[in-house]
Amino acid sequence: MSSRHIFYISFFSCALLLHTAFTYNINSSLEYCGYLSQRVFKQRCIGLYTATMLAKYMDGKMRHLNQFAVYAAEDDPRIYFLALRKSVMHFCRRIQWKNNTEFECLDHDKPERILLLKAEIHCFQFPLDYCVDLVQLCEVENHRKPVLPEIKENAILYAMRSILAEAGAAFIQPFTKLQLLVIFALVYCAYKSIGNI
Numbered sequence: 001m002s003s004r005h006i007f008y009i010s011f012f013s014c015a016l017l018l019h020t021a022f023t024y025n026i027n028s029s030l031e032y033c034g035y036l037s038q039r040v041f042k043q044r045c046i047g048l049y050t051a052t053m054l055a056k057y058m059d060g061k062m063r064h065l066n067q068f069a070v071y072a073a074e075d076d077p078r079i080y081f082l083a084l085r086k087s088v089m090h091f092c093r094r095i096q097w098k099n100n101t102e103f104e105c106l107d108h109d110k111p112e113r114i115l116l117l118k119a120e121i122h123c124f125q126f127p128l129d130y131c132v133d134l135v136q137l138c139e140v141e142n143h144r145k146p147v148l149p150e151i152k153e154n155a156i157l158y159a160m161r162s163i164l165a166e167a168g169a170a171f172i173q174p175f176t177k178l179q180l181l182v183i184f185a186l187v188y189c190a191y192k193s194i195g196n197i
Helices: 003-021 051-057 129-141 177-195
Strands: 040-048 067-073 079-084 094-099 102-105 112-124 153-165
Touching: 040 129, 051 129, 067 129, 079 129, 129 153
Parallel strands: 079 153
Antiparallel strands: 040 067, 040 094, 067 079, 094 102, 102 112, 112 153
16 A cells, blocks of 8 residues: 555544544533424524624624524414524524434425534523524614514524535535644644655
8 A cells, every 4th residue: 555545544534533523512401492392493584693792792602794593483483593603504494403403404395304513502481682682683684674572482502513414415514723723733744654654
């Protein structure tokens, strides 16, 4: 086997190892999420996180211009689900929560499974000012008149990485900067060790 083959095998093995090492980190508070069960949520709008929101709420998981989507329950429009940070979920007009960080996209005849590999879900049985402001921001960004939403219950999802796993298709969000740095360091070490053989 040539040194080039060893290099490529080492590179892809390290990449796969790092990818799986940083996945399935589900940090969620599902204790109060019972109201999400069996409900279908319809997308109201998609917005961009502003510097004003960042300064007001100092949400360490969000960055300026991060994308977010606002969903409301079809059977009770006072129940909101906010999907913060861009994920494949934002391409779905209708979603349903299955368990932990697994959802179904109901846009087509056959539901498509969405698996969030690294995510946090926080459910609240009371209205949050943060959610109210995000809903209003989303409405304004989509050129609608901002109306103070009547919120009974709301859930916030921070999606760090996701897969749309259906019909053999997989859309994986990019590696984090730390993962890329470690991959390049391992590749460099493997390349140097191959050069010494």
